[in-house]
Amino acid sequence: MSVIQVKNKERVINELMLFIRKVFAEPEICTIAKEITRKHMSSPNAAALIAEELSATTNVKIPLEHSEADDLFLDLLIDIVKDETALY
Numbered sequence: 001m002s003v004i005q006v007k008n009k010e011r012v013i014n015e016l017m018l019f020i021r022k023v024f025a026e027p028e029i030c031t032i033a034k035e036i037t038r039k040h041m042s043s044p045n046a047a048a049l050i051a052e053e054l055s056a057t058t059n060v061k062i063p064l065e066h067s068e069a070d071d072l073f074l075d076l077l078i079d080i081v082k083d084e085t086a087l088y
Contacts (some may be wrong), residue, residue, distance in 0.1 A: 008068070015069035021061055034084075035054050037077045047074040 023029050033054055040049040051062035051074060062070050 012069045033077055037081045041078050
């Protein structure tokens with residue numbers, strides 16, 4: 001693995017850790033994020049819509065150009081909500 005790839009992975013991990021800290025500080029973010037995801041997950045541009053509304057309603061700020069960590073987080077949110085609906 002090249003130095004650039006290692007640094008990129010470190011950056012992604014650091015971004016995800018920052019988000020996890022925010023969630024532990026404000027646990028209601030999880031509930032809000034899942035509600036927003038349920039609302040937009042069937043849209044063709046679901047990730048962008050989820051990111052936009054989440055940024056507007058919480059202290060989680062996802063820029064218009066998503067980083068790899070942003071994409072991982074948004075994919076995880078959609079998977080979590082899909083798993084919830086699959087259980088019923």
